[in-house]
Amino acid sequence: MTETETIAYDVVVLGAGPVGENVADRTRAAGLSTAVVESELVGGECSYWACMPSKALLRPVIAQADARRLPGLAQAVRQPLDTSAVLARRDDYTSHWKDDGQVAWVEGIGADLYRGHGRLTGDRTVTVTGPDGTRTVLTARHAVAVCTGTGAVLPDLPGLADVRPWTSREATSAKAAPGRLLVVGGGVVAVEMAAAWQALGSRVTLLVRGKGLLNRMEPFAGELVADALTEAGADVRTGVSVTAVTRENGTVVATTDAGDRIEADEILFATGRSPRTEDIGLETVGLEPGSWLTVDDTLRVTGNEWLYAVGDVNHRALLTHQGKYQARIAGAAIAARAAGEDVAAEPWGAHAATADHAAVPQVVFTDPEAASVGLSLAEAEQQGHRVRAVDIDLASVAGASLYGDGYRGRARMVVDLERELLLGVTFVGPGVGELIHSATVAVAGQVPISRLWHAVPSYPTISEVWLRLLEAYRDN
Template sequence: MNDAPRTYDVVVIGAGPVGENLADRTRAAGLSTVVVERELVGGECSYWACMPSKALLRPVAARAEARRLPGLAASVAGPLDSAEVLARRNAFTANWKDDGQVAWLDSVHLDLVRGRGRLDGPRQVVVDTPDGGTVRLTARHAVAVCTGTTAALPDLAGLADVRPWTSREATSAQQVPESLVVVGGGVVAVEMATAWQALGARVTVLVRGGALLERMEPFAGEMVADGLREAGAEVRFGVSVTSVVREGRQVRVGLDDGGELTADEILFAVGRKPHTGDLGLDTIGLAPGGWLTVDDTCQVTDIADGWLYAAGDVNHRALLTHQGKYQGRMAGAAIAARAKGEPVDDAPWGAHVATADHGAVPQVVFTDPEVGAVGLSAQEAESAGHRVRVVDYDMANVSGASLFGDDYRGRARMVVDLDREILVGVTFVGPGVSELVHSATVAVAGEVPISRLWHAVPSYPTISEIWLRLLETYRG
């Protein structure tokens, strides 16, 4: 059954955190807005990424920190209660029900259409609803694509029959496998290896390249690899999977070095691809399955008349939830401004332009040790033509770090643009460093001169004293 066509000022495809933020901005500006969602309102982050993964990892970090404190270490010597950890994870996903998220949409007066939305020409969206019907939506001002990404899988014969884990299965599994092979060396791979090893699985990490977290400072991957090995995981570099076969309850994994492994489950964490294959891009002259290229207002550059926007992972600018939400806010504000004939690029505070995607992107890897970074690595800064000085410091020599836990191991680096004497990149590795990242983000995004940072006095005795030590080292 087909519903009568509906017209709104803005149609948002995808009700994850990016789409929610964008729609909230346009609706608050007085534009009628509808959100289309094919799965759960709240999206990947709420049910299969940020929230469940961090719920799995927080007990791991808490136990590791407790084990470094005399007087407490003996009390946490035993294994994690996996059932309790998984139950708490389930609670954070609302048991994969989106009633609370739908209630929020209702509270801010956003309409919701459930079903698979696809473009059908300029400003047109057709939604195939779960009951077999069709809803046609027309946008007066803008259609915003916020469909994110999905896990990429290698082209291996018989892979579907193996029923491999992707990030979704890794964050939602209800039982701990006895053994798990993790293929990949990025954030998903190291975080899930950390979590499932701590929950009792025997984990083997297979990395095609020569390092973990290759896009970050080299010492970050080295320290995370050391942490995984100390926890009992095996980490192997320079090896690729050539075959997979499920035999009963086990997966047999063939390797390019002639070796072979068996495990209960195999997780492929080898990258992401845009969720645009069935979005109807061909009806507006774009290639299905591709990334959507945008400007700093998240307006798609290859579409005439400026009615199409793409925010979040789907535009390939910064595949992180917080950056996607930021883009959603910027795009929503830009859509509203243009609908009202107001300026965009010279708006107060630059409020409609997503400039933070270019050089001040923060990221935390919730392993043991944690990794926190913002901006450029030393190699990236040099490749970009900056004249830089790299300042390193052993975080074990910071009073707050030694109080945080015995045998504290960590490292910090700041990358200084010598011509402007500002920071273009900062990286921390060590227990508890995730809470240092925003201070670094302010320094990098704000281009705060080092001469002013010297007067931002860190509280004593906290780990944030690392800022003083870095600046002292820089001054000599």
Template sequence: MDQTCDVVVLGAGSTGENVADIVVRGGLSAVLVEPELVGGECSYWACMPSKALLRGTEVLAEARSVDGAAQAVTGEQDVAATLARRSSFTSHWDDSGQVEWVAGAGIDLLRGTGRLDGERTVVVTAEDGTRTRLTARHAVAVCTGSQSATPPIDGLGDVDSWGPREATSATAVPARLLVLGGGYVGCELATAWQALGSQVTVLQRGDRLLPRLEPQAGNAVAESLRKAGVDVRLGTEVTAARRDGTEVVLTTGDGEEFRGEEVLVATGRAARTSDIGAETVGLEPGEYLSVDATLQAEGRPWLYGVGDVNGRSQLTHMGKYQARQAGAAIVARARGERVGTGSWSPFVATADDVAVPSVVFTDPQVASVGRTAAEAEEAGLPHRVVEYPLGSVAGASLFADGYEGTAIAVVDTEREVLLGMTFVGPAVAELLHAATIAVVGEVPIARLWHAVPAYPTISEIWLRLLETYRG
């Protein structure tokens, strides 16, 4: 079968859905192509189920940290209820609600595996073998995302390991869980499963957890995990894996062995481009798509790489942001309009450069945006680091008895604007957007003095940081 439309979108995750929605709102037609669940990784195997697994632990920790409320907590977390609540947030891995939304938005959905087949052409193979050839008048947007990458460890491919999908959808708590990797996924899921009753061991090759963030963040999370009973091993190089009956055995370079019922591989992500027909348009299968600021593939004005697939910033909210920008650019170009590429153009994704916000939902939470001190140093920017204990702020001491946390500001001393901000502590996620606005808007330090934080809230940390900076 042959079909023509304005835009073909490969991948119906949150990024692809947003690209399709934007172009349809702009008056174009769009076909979404998806071989799995509509809604993608975030809805079923990442953001939503992982945060649902963590939320009960977070609430209990908050209650236990306030005298008076702590006495009311007389039991432990109900594991079955927590797993059931997690499953409710994935709609029990049923995408009918999202399919209904797609139809209501005026977007066509084609179930099957889509592969590029030359310029502006996609061939979709359905589960029953039926093939449909789609031709796009204006654009093909590749939004196929990323997948868990398996490190080159001898035997690891033969032990039936968990990836993030298995770890967020498991229906039973493993007695012992080995976690390979100490990044966002490894730290969050170690926190979740330890709290639900698993004995967790984290094996991190580097010398600290959360290596892309400020050192204080990784140090605080490591300390908290250890207090919770997690065995955190830093500087540990796993060289081999094998099954021994019902156990997985991981062996390090120095011969030490670690055993568990399951092993979660959380060492990184790889572009999901191996089987999308990249070679038919001169691209390398398995590689991230190289794109410009409007998410247009270099040398291919009809092709867009949006979200994880371009490797710029593998976070759901950044994928949605890129989708909005790419969708707007596709619509404008289809109308023959000029697409501006200035820093604040509605058609470009510039936040990816220096203003990516992220939250690690561990205990403590880590919320960050912009450059770290190390990144500012590497970029050769004149800067000063200002640090202040969050527990010294009245709002924090009211939030939790013995509140511990840190706020770290990286200030450009030449332009007197924020380059980056990191918060480490309970419930700091809700502080992040104010910091994001300050970084993106390059709000002068002198003007931030007039953004008065309400008392007594944790946001008073802004005043304390400014006072410290001024000396």
């Protein structure tokens, strides 16, 4: 093993996923020298095992479902999806798990890329161990940004490793549809992968420990998605936990707390995420290895002047788009501090990730789609707001009929009655993913109800749901 001389930068970024890339982009744009360290593929989880491959799998599923509701088109799409073609397109979306293009992008912004495992080894210092064992010591004049993301959590079941379970990585990169797929979990990964593989030829059984699906959204979101999965042929069981799992002659056998024995070809555990901070040297700077990193709104780690934690590792919002938002905030804050400028860290300031608290949008790409931003009714009430929920059947909106026969959906806005502002909005139904940004603008912008009346939705689109919601609020 050899060790190079120490190389100094203004900023060192640990992790070259979308979050790390955006931190590097913003600090380079401010003229700061920046090093980026990555132990896997440049582009990270989102590009190869999460957002991009999962949506490539799901887009044909949603398109086919939409087409089957349209007279004149339904007959033409009665055949099952061409699974091999869908998987081939998925492979193209992931660049066949090659990161040449993303490497070129990092180099194109003028950042230096170091491949290998990076660990904090003291104040403002990162040591990178390359694939050949060579060590490079990087120092940061202004900031080290931890952008290492999260990994899947597996339950503590005896012999689970011998079963070779799927996590989200295997579920999004599988080369063929298993004949029978058992999915454990009720969150976004679980329902999206259940929807995808059921449509691609698997017989899916979905086991949910809680009372329903998507428990961080309004209850009706999980109910509508569960109904659709059941109608598509999936077996959805709630209030069930797996107590044991084995693989016998190639078949997975899961035992539940109800005493049921379920057989499958593969089992996917989508039961949570943990921070990838267990082996990055946190102990050398007084922090607990494997912990979530607590940050202020400028994304600086609590009690530290130079260490930032951006994206999933701070546990504020485990979403790629929210991590990239944080990265833009963090990059600007790092640059301002490096230049000795004032940092605008007040709520909604240029260096404050306020949206993490108030206006986090999310889309679940099932059929129907589920999309939400801000607080649910229950969350708003728990926080002590005096609120009113306004609900609309989306099928009553003229634009919904354009999506074909049997449209089912629902919309809810949660109104702060003291200020007459929106605290949260939820849409469930075909096509609602493209509605959620308008809701995000209304929530983040704190647009008064009185002003929303003058944002006229185009006819006939499903965005006319805004008019129906406002009318319901006015008239009831």
